Amino acid sequence: MIRFFIIAGLAYLCYRVLKPIAGQHGFGKVSSSERGTGKIDDVMIKDPYCEAYFPKRNGVHYRHNGEDLYFCSEKCRAGFIERKKQS
Ligand SMILES: [Zn+2]
Known part of the structure; x- marks a missing residue:
């Protein structure tokens, strides 16, 4: 014990x-x-154009080939679309 x-x-x-x-x-x-x-609600994502990180809720949305893309600004979105057109 x-x-x-x-x-x-x-x-x-x-x-x-x-x-x-x-x-x-x-x-x-x-x-x-x-x-x-x-x-x-506030996830950080990468801008595929300028590669900067920013909160998703502030992103500029763009749908590309069924894929949801978000850019830090409309300028980046326009640049990305422009680049896609060229390639
Ligand atoms: Zn950007």
């Missing part, structure tokens, strides 16, 4: 030592997933 208490005590100590580490990992996961859901 004494051995049981020693094992229980050791297990409790391990739990106390490991819990903050596990807790930190858990918190990391939670905050990153929260950031992920918050980003759905």
Whole structure:
């Protein structure tokens, strides 16, 4: 019975030592997933023309060969269309 208490005590100590580490990992996961859901509306995407990153919601939409493309400005969209015409 004494051995049981020693094992229980050791297990409790391990739990106390490991819990903050596990807790930190858990918190990391939670905050990153929260950031992920918050980003759905405000995701950063790359302008295929000037290769700058900008929030998708500010993008200029253009549908090209059934593909949704977003540009940082109408100027870039016009430039992209122009380049596609040439090639
Ligand atoms: Zn651009």
